[in-house]
Amino acid sequence: xxxxxxxxxxxxxxxxxxxxxxxxxxxxxxxxxxxxxxxxxxxxxxxxxxxxxxxxxxxxxxxxxxxxxxxxxxxxxxxxxxxxxxxxxxxxxxxxxxxxxxxxxxxxxxxxxxxxxxxxxxxxxxxxxxxxxxxxxxxxxxxxxxxxxxxxxxxxxxxxxxxxxxxxxxxxxxxxxxxxxxxxxxxxxxxxxxxxxxxxxxxxxxxxxxxxxxxxx
Amino acid sequence: xxxxxxxxxxxxxxxxxxxxxxxxxxxxxxxxxxxxxxxxxxxxxxxxxxxxxxxxxxxxxxxxxxxxxxxxxxxxxxxxxxxxxxxxxxxxxxxxxxxxxxxxxxxxxxxxxxxxxxxxxxxxxxxxxxxxxxxxxxxxxxxxxxxxxxxxxxxxxxxxxxxxxxxxxxxxxxxxxxxxxxxxxxxxxxxxx
Amino acid sequence: xxxxxxxxxxxxxxxxxxxxxxxxxxxxxxxxxxxxxxxxxxxxxxxxxxxxxxxxxxxxxxxxxxxxxxxxxxxxxxxxxxxxxxxxxxxxxxxxxxxxxxxxxxxxxxxxxxxxxxxxxxxxxxxxxxxxxxxxxxxxxxxxxxxxxxxxxxxxxxxxxxxxxxxxxxxxxxxxxxxxxxxxxxxxxxxxxxxxxxxxxxxxxxxxxxxxxxxxxxxxxxxxxxxxxxxxx
Numbered sequence: 001x002x003x004x005x006x007x008x009x010x011x012x013x014x015x016x017x018x019x020x021x022x023x024x025x026x027x028x029x030x031x032x033x034x035x036x037x038x039x040x041x042x043x044x045x046x047x048x049x050x051x052x053x054x055x056x057x058x059x060x061x062x063x064x065x066x067x068x069x070x071x072x073x074x075x076x077x078x079x080x081x082x083x084x085x086x087x088x089x090x091x092x093x094x095x096x097x098x099x100x101x102x103x104x105x106x107x108x109x110x111x112x113x114x115x116x117x118x119x120x121x122x123x124x125x126x127x128x129x130x131x132x133x134x135x136x137x138x139x140x141x142x143x144x145x146x147x148x149x150x151x152x153x154x155x156x157x158x159x160x161x162x163x164x165x166x167x168x169x170x171x172x173x174x175x176x177x178x179x180x181x182x183x184x185x186x187x188x189x190x191x192x193x194x195x196x197x198x199x200x201x202x203x204x205x206x207x208x209x210x211x212x213x214x215x216x217x
Numbered sequence: 218x219x220x221x222x223x224x225x226x227x228x229x230x231x232x233x234x235x236x237x238x239x240x241x242x243x244x245x246x247x248x249x250x251x252x253x254x255x256x257x258x259x260x261x262x263x264x265x266x267x268x269x270x271x272x273x274x275x276x277x278x279x280x281x282x283x284x285x286x287x288x289x290x291x292x293x294x295x296x297x298x299x300x301x302x303x304x305x306x307x308x309x310x311x312x313x314x315x316x317x318x319x320x321x322x323x324x325x326x327x328x329x330x331x332x333x334x335x336x337x338x339x340x341x342x343x344x345x346x347x348x349x350x351x352x353x354x355x356x357x358x359x360x361x362x363x364x365x366x367x368x369x370x371x372x373x374x375x376x377x378x379x380x381x382x383x384x385x386x387x388x389x390x391x392x393x394x395x396x397x398x399x400x401x402x403x404x405x406x407x408x409x410x
Numbered sequence: 411x412x413x414x415x416x417x418x419x420x421x422x423x424x425x426x427x428x429x430x431x432x433x434x435x436x437x438x439x440x441x442x443x444x445x446x447x448x449x450x451x452x453x454x455x456x457x458x459x460x461x462x463x464x465x466x467x468x469x470x471x472x473x474x475x476x477x478x479x480x481x482x483x484x485x486x487x488x489x490x491x492x493x494x495x496x497x498x499x500x501x502x503x504x505x506x507x508x509x510x511x512x513x514x515x516x517x518x519x520x521x522x523x524x525x526x527x528x529x530x531x532x533x534x535x536x537x538x539x540x541x542x543x544x545x546x547x548x549x550x551x552x553x554x555x556x557x558x559x560x561x562x563x564x565x566x567x568x569x570x571x572x573x574x575x576x577x578x579x580x581x582x583x584x585x586x587x588x589x590x591x592x593x594x595x596x597x598x599x600x601x602x603x604x605x606x607x608x609x610x611x612x613x614x615x616x617x618x619x620x621x622x623x624x625x626x627x628x629x630x631x632x633x634x635x636x637x638x639x640x641x642x643x
Binding site for chain 2: 203
Binding site for chain 3: 067070071072074075078079082083085086089090093094096097099100104179183
């Protein structure tokens, strides 16, 4: 899926794809943990939070990239935070306008997007050094990867903890939901198990690669 | 106006609705700094202090914004104040105790992106606490955060001597422990109600 | 635009580009926030009004329209939106014929996990609470949150006795929550097994709320029937 070891400029699609799997913000970089655990108690909340973060990430990446020659190094963190906080405020009001119920479900965590290390991290590591187009793609990739991770967690927690997915009941009425999944501890356990799975897959892939190298492919 | 008693606010913030284990705030330092007991205690102390200062500033800003009728500036002003407070604390610690400053290292600036501090400011605004209640809330949240951090550090230090499968090592294991800690803290629910 | 000094000391970072960046970005961000705020304000206000309307009509069965009133310092109710809107708000519900069905009041109190906010409907003529809806709660999912949806629990509030004693100032009976299945009187609330504290919290909120509002609403019913009338929402 990825062109490993390409020293030359990576293609545009690579900017987008790396955020989905290879550099997935949640499972690989382990950034932005707070919303991942807090708002994934149902599929809808996870999706909404992911999309809101995606929105802020893409726009702030774009704006930081546009202004990158204009912002001196010494004040860059302060200006990044200003820009991110602005877009988070914007998304907060937009969500309130779209659905008050969703806003109440997500609560203060919409505002907490501003301290999501993922967004500041991407602005600092990528957007202030690359063109607008590539920054937008990077933002899109990371955002989609983040939403994917949120959905993985939200889906599992809702299915096991509530017997439904996106509000649609999956099991017959006699199903006893595993309540702990919706509680905070469930969030920790589920994320731990997903990370376990990722480590396992990564370990297997590395073992296969070392084997292939030794055999002299 | 909020009528909660100071004692119940403190209990609620530190135990019943622990900021790390119930609200999921401050997970990044919780996972990152909880390797060693000594660092964890110091980080907890620094966070406590920043929380206190930010809490009081947030209270002032909130009422100022109401007075000038600009509620939409709330998020930006809070985050700017928090960033400045962390900067001030960093300079203060550097002057007062260079050893402590070196021990904390990179973690001090990271407090800025600690969602616990911003979360504290936002929650106390939503609950409409007055100044004294804000201070007690900040104290409770800070001690709860330190408590969770210290507990986690203690467990992880012990785990270093145990044999753990490779696959589970690292963040996955820390999260499992956090899950068990969170379950145990649920036993505090209803306290002070 | 360079303002670097010409001295032989190592050049300090030029201040002008820093100020320019911070102020420029600050102003642009401020403008963006303000425009979005102004644009979304009417939409949000409409959403909130609709949500309130739905909640009020739900706790007052038979009501089709609502009007809001403010409890003024002199002990009377004035239509909200007029002069002097400081003060607590209640919402009156009217049926199709324009008759007062009841009044919806907000209440809040500490539950098991965090604060619970409810809306309950009081019918002054029959002196009962006719409906209760949980507006916001953070009770334990699957256990405490049954207070929001459990049909048997909600049935408690279809006719909860809150009649006034002879003095017109206090309630004749105290609202209390009892163990599930042991309800004997119309002023008791049948609790939910496994959600005792949440049920007791609801009872406590209603007890305090009705002690405060029932005497006022009962005495000044006339204010709510005549003045204002249903607003065309």
